[in-house]
Amino acid sequence: MSASPLSDDRPLKQALMRGWRCRCPNCGSGPMLTSYLKVRAQCSVCGENLYHQRADDGPAYMTILVVGHIIAPLLLYVFTHYQPDPFLIASIFTVGSVGLSLYLLPRFKGMFVALQWAKRMHGFGSEPLREQTTP
Template sequence: MTDQKSPSERETWPAVWKGWRRRCPKCGSGPMLSGYLKVRDHCPVCREDLHHHRADDGPAYLTILLVGHLMAPLLLIVFETFRPEPLILFTIFAVGCVGLSLYLLPRLKGVIVAFQWARGMHGFAPPA
């Protein structure tokens, strides 16, 4: 089935969900990334061009924003409630922040590329 919808007809939320799963925003079955953060030039399943994306610093910014807003209040709650030793507190939250960042970064990159695809941004619009 070929998807020749215009960008205004592409549904945003299904594409964003496919991007979160790091799948092609068009077909949902082909892998979007060829490495940890490297976006493929095209989908190996449906041949949709993905090289138009302009994710730039967006995934890193969103990762920092989310990790900071999740871990900072949690750090305060844990510190006020349990009063652990500083080295233990640092170790737990350093590992938590790094782990959460590594988990979120490729998923948020997929979300941004899929959002751009759904909205027809940066060359993702089909020719008129």
């Protein structure tokens, strides 16, 4: 007895890597985002529907978690070993935190959408399967 094609998971690792690059989790070539964080309703290359996504606050929480775990130990190390002026260290680490957050946030959003796509969550598995053509 074989499993239904709709119950099979899609390749997770490949989808997450495509999501990290903010690309369509299905084809990997179409852009996933139309602006900084707005997900396209449909892939412009393969036509995969992406409007099902429900990333919500997940990418923001992951960004805070990762940035906090990078910046806090680094801040402690720099402060205890070099003892710079507090205004200097505050300004450098503020810029670093904001920059790292701005870099990571769309990538985590892409990964959350790709995870939902790969696991067929929130309506991603309800549409009929399209046959993939190979060149």
